[in-house]
Amino acid sequence: MKIVINGVTIEAVQADITREQVDAIVNAANSSLLGGGGVDGAIHRAGGPAILEDCYRIRERQGGCPTGEAVITTAGNLPARHVIHTVGPVWNGGDQLEPDLLRHCYIHCLQLADEHKLTSISFPNISTGIYGYPKPEAAEIAVSVVQQYAETGNGSLEQIRFVCFDGDNLALYEQQLEQAKSSI
Ligand code: ADP
Numbered sequence: 001m002k003i004v005i006n007g008v009t010i011e012a013v014q015a016d017i018t019r020e021q022v023d024a025i026v027n028a029a030n031s032s033l034l035g036g037g038g039v040d041g042a043i044h045r046a047g048g049p050a051i052l053e054d055c056y057r058i059r060e061r062q063g064g065c066p067t068g069e070a071v072i073t074t075a076g077n078l079p080a081r082h083v084i085h086t087v088g089p090v091w092n093g094g095d096q097l098e099p100d101l102l103r104h105c106y107i108h109c110l111q112l113a114d115e116h117k118l119t120s121i122s123f124p125n126i127s128t129g130i131y132g133y134p135k136p137e138a139a140e141i142a143v144s145v146v147q148q149y150a151e152t153g154n155g156s157l158e159q160i161r162f163v164c165f166d167g168d169n170l171a172l173y174e175q176q177l178e179q180a181k182s183s184i
Contacts, residue, residue: 001174003181005150010143010180012162012173018046020163021079023118024072026109028126029085031064033071038129039165043083047076051083068104072112082116084109088127091134099141102127106145113157120159125169136172143176 002011017025017039027043030036033055035044044051054073058065065071070086086109089101105126113121123142127133146160164170 001177003177003184005147005180005184006153008150008153008155008158008160010146010150010160010162010177012164012170012177014164014167014170016042016165017122017124017163018042018078020122020161022120022122022159022161023080024082024084024109024113024116024121025075025078025080025163026070026121026123026126027083027085028088028124028129028131029065031066031087033059033064033085036130039124043078047078047083050074050076055085068101068108070105070108070112072116080122082118084112084121086126088131088133091127091132094137098127098133099137102133102138102141103145106142110145110149110155110157114155117156119156120161121157122161122163124163125165128169135169139169139172139176143173143180147180 028039058071065087067087072084075083086105088105089098128135128138162173
């Protein structure tokens with residue numbers, strides 16, 4: 001499923017994000033930046049030690065990454081050129097600023113991509129694994145931020161991919177993209 005807004009292609013696919021050949025893949029990291037399970041573990045395993053070395057340098061400089069923020073590193077041995085690490089909120093019922101924090105993750109990743117003049121980016125379904133964010137609400141936030149980015153029309157990204165690991169998320173993203181398409 002693919003839509004085009006203002007020359008920006010936005011698509012949802014079911015795939016392994018470590019295989020993506022794009023300027024940057026996004027990692028759903030934790031604030032320590034020292035690696036974890038889920039997509040974080042898969043990215044570090046496939047990318048090799050260079051990613052963690054960059055993460056250590058960032059920790060020395062700024063002491064990790066707060067929830068809702070993002071940092072950029074090499075992608076090591078991955079086919080992508082960079083990894084943008086963002087820290088999604090842990091779901092605690094929804095009244096602990098989770099929606100704002102998740103929105104900020106997507107916004108900060110897109111800002112970093114612009115700062116580095118990247119043209120393609122792949123997002124995983126941030127916070128919807130171990131962090132327990134409800135998938136439908138997370139998909140709605142992700143698509144609305146990206147749609148707004150494309151509508152604003154002054155960013156460097158030309159291709160934005162939502163790389164879903166499970167079929168539930170793929171169906172939810174396809175639904176959100178259909179809705180976005182009908183509102184163009
Ligand atoms: P969080 O702690 O932010 O919830 P997780 O890594 O547990 O992060 O999950 C985030 C999402 O990434 C989940 O939807 C999970 O299914 C997905 N995921 C796990 N491994 C991969 C992978 N190799 N490629 C793409 N998505 C993945």
